[in-house]
Amino acid sequence: MLLEMKDAVLNYGKIEALHGITVEVNEGEVVSLIGANGAGKTSTMRALSGVRGLAAGTVFFDGEDVTKLRADQRLRKGLVLCPEGRGIFPGMSVTENLNMGAYTRKDKGAIDEDYDRVFGLFPRLLERKKQIAGTMSGGEQQMLAIGRALMSRPKLLMLDEPSMGLAPMLIQQIFDIITEISQQGTTILVVEQNAKQALSRSDRAYVLETGNIVKTGSGAELLDDPSVREAYLGVA
């Protein structure tokens, strides 16, 4: 097992957003996390990445207890989050943003390779290499954020709503990219509102409702589950 979060409780002040959830991700899997607005998906991601500490529970990554580690320490171990709402560095250029993705890396040659890979995936970024990221359109920023996450060469890549704000054609492309990265050997945990796409491409999935895991199973199983279909796929 690559990642295991057990009985995680996360609080915002007096509000308890996660009520003791358990999430597991195996090496090589694509796992998705779906749920309504405010269900706690982003909170789960925050807890996993270490942006926020847990009130209770543990996080194991790669066999190691990382519960007490900060986000930057977890990143060094290969646990990378591409946050919701993009979180690009608005004042830096596109290149500098990508550079930041490789912040902890020292393998110059491999970094250059990864540049090429990212620019290959998102030609728009190559076009706008020098543009200040804050002035890019919403979709362009999303591309940049994903590209930057890839620059960290993660063991486990966590994506929080990667398709948000993307044009239909690009959404397709993003999911293709996710599949591709996964095939290249990166484990992936993805939060998605586009449940249909997400489920059809994941090995396993969790359904989150108001801070609790209410369902889990393979992607295909959940796609067929009537209650999931009704609540998240918009089909009665």
Added chain:
Amino acid sequence: ACGTTDTGGGGSDASGGDCDFKIGAMGALSGANASIVIPSVDGAQLALDQWDGGDCTVTLERFDTEGDPAKATPVATQIAGDDSFIGVIGGAFSGETRATKSIYQDGGIPMISQSATATDLTQEDPVEVFHRLVPYDDYQGAAIAKYLTDEVGATKVFVVDNSEAYGEPLADRVEETLGDKMVQRDKTEVGQTDFAPTISKMESAQPDAIMYGGYIAEAAPLLKQIRDAGITAPFIGGDGLYGADFGKAVGDAGEGAVVMCPCAPIDESSTFASDFEDEFGGAPGAYAAEGYDAMSVFLAALDDGARTREDVLAFVNDYTGEGLSKDIAFDENGDVPADQVSYWAYKNTDGKLTPEVEVSP
């Protein structure tokens, strides 16, 4: 105004009689300028300690104003409102004195200032209660000008001031007295350390003497920069530069600089100097002798039988006597009589101010 809940101070058990009084000393006892004030209050304390009051007990209360007029007014109101005060030593600075003298006037309490020298305090807006042991700035300006022309023989003086209430009028007066013997005038600021613009003006004016109206903190870098620029003209300042720390501040560049002060040199072997040293662990600093004298005048009033503010005020107004700093008397404005005014030029040699010559303006 109504300090009846008396808990502190007054403190002598032997009192009994009707001769149990306080004297207030008001000035900057903390803050940046405390070093100019504390020695004078210490001097006053020394005078009190050496006094044999018989039945009378007198305490000296120190009131800190930080030299700030706004902080001085509550102090003055307090002193004026408390009948056990029969005299005030201070204010130490002109600003706080200006702000408080009408309060003391309303309270009818005599003041003797050891160091407030602004001209207007007595010349433009005199009050009966105010007296001072130092001559006012007009004299000093004239004395400096006289020193410059007579002793230095300067004909092209460059005058600089610090734009403050002390330096500016002093420089004005020097300028007035010098007339066309002044080549140029420049203004600087308190807290300034880079005097390049002033130096370049000096370089083109080629003065044969430089006069600075201001304080030590700025005089030190100014002097250093003057000398660095290769200007060797004599440098002379007013009593704002007088103090033991002058030599320490100016360093080598200050060698030969002259400081003018209305304070007569205190003989190092005098009993005052040694007593002061014993008591406070240092040589008497600025205005220590004046502080001593101010206290002595008040004590003499008590000796004379004065028991109320009116008595003391009347006594002080008419007082004549020999003091440490000078022969003491006050004219109708409360000033040192013109014929008593004299200044000393001190030269900075090896980091010490040594008396050079006496100048009467």
Added chain:
Amino acid sequence: MSQITAAYRGLRIGDRWDGAPKPVRWFVMLLVIAFAFYLPYLNVLPFAYIRTDLTASGSDWASVLFLVVVYMIVAVGLNVVIGLAGLLDLGYVGFYALGAYSVALFGSTNSPVVQAMQSKFGFSEEWAVPFAICIPIAIVMSLIAGVLLGAPTLRLRGDYLAIVTLGFGEIIRITARNLDNVTNGATGIIGVPVPPGPEIDGRSFFNTIDAERWYWLALTILILIIFLARRLENSRVGRAWLAIREDEDAAAVMGVAGFKFKLWAFAIGATLGGLAGLLFGSKQQYVEPNAFMVQLSFLFVAMVVIGGSGNIFGALLGAFLLTYLPERFREFVDWRPFAFGVALVAVMILRPQGLAPSRRRAREFEDRRHEAEEAAADA
């Protein structure tokens, strides 16, 4: 410390206050006001220990109270600017100086301005602008200054404004110091007029000795100002300020005229600053430029922040403590500034939301603290 605050919280004064019926609140309020007026005479022993004139070198209690109230007016004004509108003004002393100088320049026979008017219009040497007219002059002068300073600079963001306002304060002071033939320069102006009043014991009603009268005057003005300033908070104006503070661009798109409201905040703050300066100058009967150094601006800001910016009562508390405590503990002459600095740091670290924050701030703060603590739970 924490026990005390816990006990205080246990009392839940704020909630009880809000829960109390209106007549009770009125009654309590009147009692508090009455007590405030009585304060100069407070002389019953355990309570009298708050007086500043107990120790040998203490200072006059009523004068200290007066200064406290003047600074409270300042704090209320600055609270509008900093606490409500979120504009960091480090030059507030400029307005304070303007108020003081206005009454001095026009009301004192020693002022070069008055002397010029005398000779121009052939008035007698005794003539000066009457005090009653000096008040509107002072208010208008500081108001104009507020607008003049605000108009070009309020477009600046955050801390740029801080340094510009700081500069403004300095410009006022230096100008007052250097313009010898207008302001008497560094010497200052004496004979600043006092409010008219009946003569008592051969002295004018407002004189230098009976400081409690000044205190009452200032207190009355303060109460009036608090009454008015409270109205701003929970109104469209207060909301607009808050919105601007949060996200100026979004506020503009929602129809909030950002510039106008910021200018208002500045103007209101300037007016109150000027008014406080006027009281100060008049009581002092003497103004001089060095009374208005930048450090005083920092002190003003510290009052608002220590008390809990955004809350009028916080600002009042801050003004009270920072003015009163140094006066009360005068005997520690040399150590006062040191202790003051230590206290600033300590209080803010122990209670970063201020001593008496507004509820909104307290709530915001709780939230953020939890967040920050959790985020750093591991470190």
Added chain:
Amino acid sequence: MPDHKTEGAVEDQVVLKDTSNHEAIEIETSGPEGSVLLEVDHVTLRFGGVVALNDVNFQIRRGEILGLIGPNGAGKTTCFNAMTGVYTPTEGKIRFKGKEIAGTKPHKINHLGIARTFQNIRLFPEMSAMENVMVGCDARHKTSVPGVLFRLYRVRPSEEELPESGIRRSFAKVFGISRHTLEERAGRRRSMELLRFVGIADRAHELARNLPYGYQRRLEIARALATEPELICLDEPAAGFNPAEKEDLMGLIRRIRDLGHTVLVIEHDMKLVLGVTDRIVVLEFGQKIAEGTPDEVARNPKVIAAYLGEPDDAA
């Protein structure tokens, strides 16, 4: 997902009217339905070398729901920014109700009757949901700063505005009630109604920053509606919504139009766009490449090539 009419948890001191028909938040429009409300007239907008809008030309008619779509970076948000005064067009004109508005300050444009939401949510995070909406309401309020301070502008209150109790009632009868007080009351009532309208009244008193994403999006809509705009512009209102929530949102958009607002919506979710709009304008690289009814646009080969891609059942 709370029901839109949930009254449950809310305990507000304001007496709430029945808002099932939403008459209280209906707005007055200034012209007949179908007439031109806003006109984008050959607008070009450049940022240095980037041409974000290139000679774009379209109109919005009163009472319609117009969709604005296009690939990422096509210039949709920029178009909003130009219309709401955030940017000034390099060339061309934007007319609202026949009046040129390019270069007008954002708050003035709002007063003219345009409101918007943001692609990256921009609420006032430290204010409660209700206060956020109140700020919107204030856009229509008239009390000035002295008015708030001194409350001298009094209005004769109608019977229902009079307080209940005796003394205050007679006082209000004689001296009237200050406009500020009345506006404040009305604002509170309206804010509550609007929150209920968009379906988030159950968390009216929570700070905006603590609301979940979906609530925040809806709060932005409520805040924009509060300014009583004739034209409301929604920038990707469904971003981050799941299909069920999108369904709800479609209903909300329709109801907004039914209240008399004209709606302009940017959205990438084709199901929503095709389902809710009356007409669609398509941008690509800053240029308009198509315009028409949803059907026409969906079939337009240019649009398919540039934006939709191969027909996909996910759309």
Added chain:
Amino acid sequence: MDFDALISGLDRHTLDGITRGSIYALVALGYTMVYGVMKLINFAHSEVFMVGTWAVLGTYTVIGATAGMGAGMVIAATVLALLVAMLASAGTALAVERIAYRPLRKKGAPPLIFLITGIGCSMVLVETFGQLLRFFFGQPFGRVTVNIPSVLETKTLFTIPGVDLAVSNTRVLIIVGAIVMMLALDTFVNKSRLGRGVRAVAQDPDTASLMGVNQERVIMLVFVLGGAMAGVAALLYTVQYDITKFDIGFIIGLKAFTAAVLGGIGNLRGALVGGLFLGIVEVYASAVWDSSWTNVYAFVVLVVVLMFRPTGLLGESLGKARA
């Protein structure tokens, strides 16, 4: 008013202005770095500088350096003093961070609070040198001005031909020193990995940590670097002016902060440009009029510049953020 004096001595005044401005610029760096990363005005930075001047004095006293030593000794003493000053200032900056800012950061306090603790720290430091240390060690501590020996004596190093302007060794040291330090720092922040981390934290601390940046380390680094620059400034200052005093930091700090804003706070090169610009403006204006209006010139120029360029001459850079 004397414009002739300005014109005829333009070369001289420019050199004076650059000298003055170089020191502003170095101190401004500390403000700008901290501001760039934490969006806070580090009010205690002026005292960080002040501590540096005392460190120089201390070093000279301990090694017994005086005017008129041999060239080798002068260089050794100066370099040693420089290192000590940098250490002392950086240490002070770090201490301020630890004591006054870090606890607040942990509690998520708003920026205004940092301002007050900064002011508090500044007062404490000032009082420490003006009062506390005197209490324990006596002279030279206290509220008086103290001379620092001119270890490096001022000599004319060369004369600029054509304008016939003599340039002294101290000036060369100051100007070259300031510019070299500035360029080094600028390169470090823009080119190095750690520097990128600094800029990332400046823009979005949370995301930066997701990229593997250790925020606390970056903040420490920022204070250390800013402090070290203040230490350099302190040495150069004592070389030029020969004095120190407990409250010497205040005015320099004020000017340096103005310079930082003038250049665009958060922008390192802005600090250099702002500092030099401010220095030159002040000297020019003082040449035409006099120095009693110096602060007025400085602030009027600031306002005028900000009216046309609301984010300073070069604009913000470390942490520019617009949606």
